[in-house]
Amino acid sequence: MSIRFEDLTVGLDIPPLAKVVTPEDIRAYAEASGDDNPLHQDDEAAIAAGFPGIIAHGMFTMAHLASCLVRWVGDPSALKRLRAAFRAPVYMGETIIAGGRVKSLEPSTRTVLLDVWVTVERGGTTEWPIKRSEAEIRLA
Amino acid sequence: MNTALEGKIYEPVTLEIDAGFVARFASAVGDDGSFVPPTIVTAPEIVAGLDHLVADEDLGLVFSRVVHGDQEYEWLRPLRVGDVLVVESTIESIRFKGGHEFLTLRTEMRDAAGEMVVVARTGLIVRGES
Numbered sequence: 575m576s577i578r579f580e581d582l583t584v585g586l587d588i589p590p591l592a593k594v595v596t597p598e599d600i601r602a603y604a605e606a607s608g609d610d611n612p613l614h615q616d617d618e619a620a621i622a623a624g625f626p627g628i629i630a631h632g633m634f635t636m637a638h639l640a641s642c643l644v645r646w647v648g649d650p651s652a653l654k655r656l657r658a659a660f661r662a663p664v665y666m667g668e669t670i671i672a673g674g675r676v677k678s679l680e681p682s683t684r685t686v687l688l689d690v691w692v693t694v695e696r697g698g699t700t701e702w703p704i705k706r707s708e709a710e711i712r713l714a
Numbered sequence: 715m716n717t718a719l720e721g722k723i724y725e726p727v728t729l730e731i732d733a734g735f736v737a738r739f740a741s742a743v744g745d746d747g748s749f750v751p752p753t754i755v756t757a758p759e760i761v762a763g764l765d766h767l768v769a770d771e772d773l774g775l776v777f778s779r780v781v782h783g784d785q786e787y788e789w790l791r792p793l794r795v796g797d798v799l800v801v802e803s804t805i806e807s808i809r810f811k812g813g814h815e816f817l818t819l820r821t822e823m824r825d826a827a828g829e830m831v832v833v834a835r836t837g838l839i840v841r842g843e844s
Binding site: 593599602603605606607608609611623631632633634636637638640641644650651653654655656657658659660 | 735738739741742743744745749750751752753756757760761764765777778781782783784785786787788789791792
């Protein structure tokens with residue numbers, strides 16, 4: 575399933591993608607990415623840095639955002655640019671929800687710019703592990 | 715950090731996007747493995763960039779206070795299994811603001827033919843001692 579440029583409108587929300595973050599996910603990500611910062615593996619190191627326990631890699635959360643975009647587009651090669659601003663930590667057991675909204679459409683190049691984000695519900699408020707970020711997608 | 719290192723280019727690292735690596739990374743990020751996950755380039759970026767920064771005694775980066783502030787990837791063509799990437803990182807800027815230090819690292823990834831495949835930009839924040 576792929577989206578069509580002609581079907582898109584400014585303001586359209588893309589389907590959100592949710593995922594529960596587990597210590598096993600973060601261990602697998604540390605091994606696959608080579609990011610072995612103890613903040614993501616060792617509770618004591620994370621507590622010493624002021625967190626209640628280990629936190630997810632920002633890049634793990636950004637990878638989830640990329641997955642959300644690729645699933646929506648249906649074509650991984652359409653993703654041309656992705657910028658993420660990391661603004662809140664993600665703790666184990668939390669549910670990250672990636673989302674986005676069409677910001678502008680350029681018919682001559684079939685380029686779609688989106689506002690994108692990742693949220694977490696924590697203690698009754700919405701936190702923004704990725705906030706005010708941007709994706710550029712070019713459709714065939 | 716030592717601002718004299720702005721513009722420093724680190725030794726390039728060569729890394730193959732082989733099938734096993736794609737399968738491991740896709741599994742770790744929850745993709746089905748039918749394509750190369752776009753953010754797989756984080757791995758070569760760490761080897762060619764962050765690992766060099768941390769090991770660079772002239773730079774004076776205090777890794778225990780580093781927070782990842784921003785990240786950008788630009789893919790100039792899709793990644794393919796079997797791509798051999800030559801990955802080179804440059805310290806683009808080092809700034810001080812509000813008691814914190816900010817380092818921007820630019821990483822270029824070229825294929826075996828020398829064509830640019832990915833340009834990455836990483837913003838690191840070194841939190842000041844409060």
